[in-house]
Amino acid sequence: MTEASTFVKLVRSPHSVKQGSGAKRGPVLPDVSGAGATRFSAWTPVTNKLSNQQLFQERTTLILHWFDLWTDRQRKHFLHLLLRRCSKSQLKFTSDCFMEAVPITRLDFAKVLPRFLSLYILSFLNPMDLSAASQVCWHWRFLAEQDCLWSPKCVRRGWFLPYSPSDNEYGAWKRHYVACVASLDFLSPWEAGDIYGTLNETLMETKEQKERNTEHIIRQTICDKIAEHKRAALKTRKTWLTNSLTDRTNISREKSSIMPLGLTTALVQLGDKCRLEKLTSMKECRAQLNSTLNSTFDKTWTTSLIKTLPLSLPFKSLVSSNNSQVHLLLVSSRIPAYELVLCGALVHVVPLLYDYSGITLDALLSLAEKAIEGRAVQSIGIMTEGSTEDFYLIEGLSITEKTVLKPCIREFWERLCGWVVPASEAGTLNIFAPLAASVAGVELMTKLSTLTGLHVRAPTGICTGSYQHILSEWSDHGDFPPLLYMWEGPLLSWCRQAECIEQTLGTLRKHLGPQLQFLSQESRGRSLGVFLWNHINLPFFALKSEVTQILIEGLVTLIKGTPDNPLESLGNFLLKKCVEGTVEKNDSVIVTENASYRFLSSIPEAPEGLLSDADRRETICSELLRSERVYVRLLQAVHTVYYIPLRAALDSNRAIINSANLLMLFSPLLDILAANNVFLQDLTEKLEEWSPLQCVGDVCVRFCTKLRTYTNFFNNYPTAIRTIDKCRETLPAFRTFLKRHNRTLATRMLSLQELFLSPSTRVEEYVTLLQALMLHTPSGHPDHTHLSSAFNTLLNYRSFVCKLKKSSHQDLKMLEAQQTIQSCPNLQEVGRYLITMQDVVLLSCLNDDIAPSLRMYECVSELGLFLFNDALVLSERRLSHMPFSLAVNISHTFLASIALHRLSLSEIVDTKYVQNAFRMESPKRQWICATDREEDKIRWLGTLRSAINGAKHN
Secondary structure, eight states, X not given: OOHHHHHHHHHHSSOOSOOOSSSOOOOOOOOSSSSOOOTTOSOOOSSOHHHHHHHHHHHHHHHHHHHHHSOHHHHHHHXXXXXXXXXXXXXXXXXXXXXXXXXXXXXXHHHHSOHXXXXXXXXXXXXXXXXXXXXXXXXXXXXXXXXXXXXXXXXXXXOOOSSOOOTTOOSHHXXXXXXXXXXXXXXXXXXXXXXXXXXXXXXXXXXXXXXXXXXXXXXXXXXXXXHHHHHHHHHHSOSOOOOOHXXXXXXXXXXXXXXXXXXXXXXXXXXXXXXXXXXXXXXXHHHHHHHHHHHHHTTSTTHHHHHTOOOOHHHHHHHXXXXXXXXXXXXXXXXXXXXXXHHTBOTXXXXXXXXXXXXXXXXXXXXXXXXXXXXOEEEXXXXXXXXXXXXXXXXXXXXXXXXXXXXXXXXXXXXXXXXXXXXXXXXXXXXXXXXXGSHHHHXXXXXXXXXXXXXXXXXXXXXXXXXXXXXXXXXXXXXXXXXXXXXXXXXXXXXXXXXXHHHHHHHHHHSTTTHHHHHHXXXXXXXXXXXXXXXXXXXXXXXXXXXXXXXXXXXXHHHHHOOSOHHHHHHHHHHHHHHXXXXXXXXXXXXXXXXXXXXXXXXXXXXXXXXXXXXXXXXXXXHHHHHHHHHHHHHHHIXXXXXXXXXXXXXXXXXXXXXXXXXXXXHHHHHHHHHHXXXXXXXXXXXXXXXXXXXXXXXXXXHHTTTHHHHXXXXXXXXXXXXXXXXXXXXXXXXXXXXXXXXSGGGTTOOHHHHXXXXXXXXXXXXXXXXXXXXXXOTTSTTHHHHHHHHHHHHHHHHHHHHHXXXXXXXHHHHHHHHHEETOOOOOOTTOOEEEEEXXXXXXXXXXXXXXXXXXXXXXXXXXXXXXXXXXXXEEEEXXXXXXXXXXXXXXXXXXXXXXXXXXXXEOOOOSSOOSEEEEEOSSOXXXXXXXXXXXXXXXXXXXXXXXXXXXXX
């Protein structure tokens, strides 16, 4: 028997509360009836309020005491029985109590928010989620089947309704979408544009519609002019008017003499005249209508006011001419010397520089949308780092043949290219990466073209060196795409010397001041060295001994004679020796080697007809041979200018550096020189006997077997660079040696450290050239098998080199971050790397109790946020200005470090008191921060969320 039933029986029994030693005595009740006491009775006195209240309190205390002793199941059963006995008002009271104690935190937004906001929220769902949302309830089904949600999804895929839905009909676009999906009636935007046209395409109007539109515009203009005339007349009327009949007559006579026709009559006659003439075009109609209106209103007494009236809205769209074509150029901060690209942009180009290392696709779309300001774009150019198979739009996101169809990437391309005019109006997407040089790159271009509905163009990448692949032939014959965005001069300068200029600009960004003059001279000297290296080939000049002997004799004679004009005397002496026949003309100067340099034209011209695969193979092989000669020549300069003198000094017991350092520095590079000399000789022999069936793949395969020399060099490369710097600091003789031989004509105005970069660059060029060679080598060609084997080997080897570069770059950034933050613990751990850094201000909320829209914040300090892949480091940022100078010193002091998997992030809505703010919370404290710009906030929040998700998954 449960305690609830026991309670009911006790209440009904005459002696429900027993009196004993351990029991609580009940209250003493007065004798109401006079017959007996009600102390132990279950009867409740109604007339005696005091006794009733006292007895009620005792029974309530007893029931609550029993309730505390019951189990959870018994309590629920008791509450169920109790609620079933309650009336509706009592249940309403209980519900209000529950709402006050436990308020509702989850509401149906579709019932609370206005309908247009609910539809805006549902517009972000895909078709599958919309169909699932329609099954929640009838109200959700009504919202989820609205045509405004389904029509964009159908139009984006080229599915159009064959009829116009009525006003009260809804769900037609959803049914059409389901029918098209069921029948797999899918059309790309390109195909749909050819069949149905595009949204911005001018519709063909019938003759009746044109006449109706013309009539509507004429009447609307007449009504606007009448309203403006009445307002002007009201403003210019006299402040008081007489009521005499004589004055009214005089005024009317004056008006009739000034304006022969009434205003309304004149406008009506004007409209009839325009309708009878049947103007051919709307522009002519507007011009004639405007001229007639002006001639009509010239006769009125409000001429000056009517002439200043603005044009009506319908005619503004007709009179406005087509804007010039706008081209959008996305420039990644990853490319070298991007400042030169921005300075060389044309007038009609909108260049958009974005941060490569700390931006997301959504943030990039937001920046692009703000840049074009709602204008239609003729083409989009993407200038970023890339290879023949892929290109990196942002850090960590490689656009390849396999990743281009991912949902987030697909949505990005659809939204970005949705602002471009269709392909029928020459809308193009130009990618400044040599995608047209490989099969995978061509497949990627094809998928992008199908996805966006635009013509996708990319360079073939035959030209090697720096970014000169942009100057090569492009995939689509016609206009040269780079000239759509940049001037010819800056484009050529940037393409040929991008890497060299980047070194200068990188130093200028940090030390813009005393170093400017030195770096300017260095850039000019490097440009001069490149020119002389490619044209004159000074290291191979040699003078005959007879010429040297005659010059010595002439100088000795000049010293003994001490003439007034030494130069003239020396010239006469040499002329005399030449006449005597001592020196023959052909023995004056001998060049032992001619520089085989093919000077690139300013802009490559497209061939008149399509070249065959055999012709293209010959062109690519010629480029491979030419670039190999240049590369071997650089390696030979290292051997001739640096190694031989250092070895000779060591053998003569006058060592500049010791034998161990000499072998460690130059032994791997000399092995590479030996391997490439053999490769160059084999290529030369192959091209001397060139034919369409000639094979170069076997030569490349033999060269790939010697890649171990490159591996030894790359593994030893960081140690070699540190050794050069250490020897330069500790050995004065080696420092003098480098100062004498660095950046001379014999080294192409490059230093020893810069010459050590040539092997890594050459590996990239090998992959590019072999991909282009494979693209134009048919599968039945005898050279196809060897080329495939060599290409796969070099492709894998390039990945190995890229990993080494990335690891070195991450270590350098970690070292810079460690040195930047003062009093910071050790940040250099295995697997940790720096993602990005952001400057923010730390805010403090003055009143947390009021509504968020009314909260006010004050700036506490400035912070520097260093985001790593597993942690977030907060530092206090301080600025100190130097006296009598514009220089500013920035210092960072360590504040805190939070693991990303323990960090939560929330965004603060912008109000008139705070902008671009967000909140970061750890288990122990929180930080409210704000950025200066909205773009910085979007970029930072997107990067931080991605890093937090990656840390939680790892």
